Amino acid sequence: MPETTPSNDTTSAAARPLGTLAGLRFTKGHGTRNDFVLIFDEHGDVDVTAEMARELCDRRGGIGGDGLIRAVRAGNLDAGADFAPDTWFMDYWNADGSTSEMCGNGARVFAAYVEREADEDLRSGLTIGTRGGPRTLTGLDNGHYAVGMGTWALGEAPEGFDAEVTVQGLAHPHPALSVDVGNPHHVVALPSLEALEALDLSNAPVVEPVPPHGSNVEFVVTRGGSLVDGVPRGRVRMRVHERGSGETQSCGTGACAVALAVREWAGEAAPTVWDVEVPGGLVTVRIVGDQTVLEGPAALIADGVISG
């Protein structure tokens, strides 16, 4: 859609496309196809603004990404005031210029980034600052990263469900369980991969009763389980409609919500480790008491500099 009226002004955006950003160094990375522009700014020299986040995340006029992540020591920004000054802080900006508390897939990419750029040893865990509080990042033997995702709570649902979801592609409303993992989710179980693929998530599913602040909605199909190193391990496939973003290729908190809901439905003997197939790849969720841990890959794709 044409959103603006182009003018005849030719005083050349061409010559300095991203204007004041010329010379800025960046890295492009993704975690299960949730992708980011990363800036390493240990001393807080870069004045990140909403406009800068929008320009860099623009997929055609900029570099492109779901978000902008700056690695900065906590002492160098106001949002880091609750942390020791030398704590690494994940300064997360959405593509629309707003900030977010946390992003599970982004935190894995952040882990790979500070490991490489700052030579941090993540094998025994590194606690970072985020706007959502401290999080622990751990490098795993298989090259993946684990992110502590904080505490969770299920809805009051003695029968396993406390809501109903209506969505295009399903003939009638389906029961859902509400899950809070720092942000709100509703999880719906489907009987088959065919039913999962038949969903049309181009419009937001409708949740009843209506959540006061909206909700992310996950649809999940169980795919059996196995023993890995003697530990029972479940496997599911999911699709997700993210509040404000539409259908996405991967949602870290959504994967955690799905694991928690499926374990709740399966009862006490169910696994606490779940492999979760998302459209963008595979992540693993470990339920550890009142916390979840999200494991998965992180890829640093390219390093570059904005043209002058």
Next chain:
Amino acid sequence: MPETTPSNDTTSAAARPLGTLAGLRFTKGHGTRNDFVLIFDEHGDVDVTAEMARELCDRRGGIGGDGLIRAVRAGNLDAGADFAPDTWFMDYWNADGSTSEMCGNGARVFAAYVEREADEDLRSGLTIGTRGGPRTLTGLDNGHYAVGMGTWALGEAPEGFDAEVTVQGLAHPHPALSVDVGNPHHVVALPSLEALEALDLSNAPVVEPVPPHGSNVEFVVTRGGSLVDGVPRGRVRMRVHERGSGETQSCGTGACAVALAVREWAGEAAPTVWDVEVPGGLVTVRIVGDQTVLEGPAALIADGVISG
């Protein structure tokens, strides 16, 4: 949509995300938001493959772009056999791994790229090779670039129309004129910007009679005209549905087709220079006898290297 079944294989795509491309240097650029990954490969050292084009143009797992453009001397690839060996050749690959003859917006970005990388002087015109034949690129005083787009032909249409187009958002079929500018187009005139904005181009418009190889379809609204340096100059706004790509932000041949159709409808006294507002910006089309020339901006956004 989940298209593949992720496996449990964790032998780390994370460590070498774009595998064999590690170390490859690239530039990201765009022309009126038609965007490209560019590779400077004067001596033909890079073995470009369909898979490489797909990986680099992947907007989440790669760099992201509508296409991959390699700048190479014609003597270093088979497709350049018709040109003197030291002619610069625009080796154009679509994001899906296929090749294309030409791309008007891409040619402007190519012009900016060889000007910067090879220090070519474009002020008096540089003739390059493409799979569609030779094209002349010229650097303009305002920092924009002009691209010779080759010859054109209108459909046999004594009354100005030789087809009908049906599209979502218009109540009934509208008359259209077929225009060939190396590829097939149909142009439909609309009465107002409101009508243009009300179109739903998420599905392909239907053209009758059915074009044998499909067609790109443009919708255009006239916006008056002016005298610029004593030369009459028309102005239009358009939207386009590109065959095989859906609605796009800019289409160079589409802008040429629109200028040709609007001039045909306006009669002999109509301007031969047209400013064409596309969703991604503004381009200018000059009709010069049996040829068209496309002028517009080109931006080189960033330079980078694929991670190892």
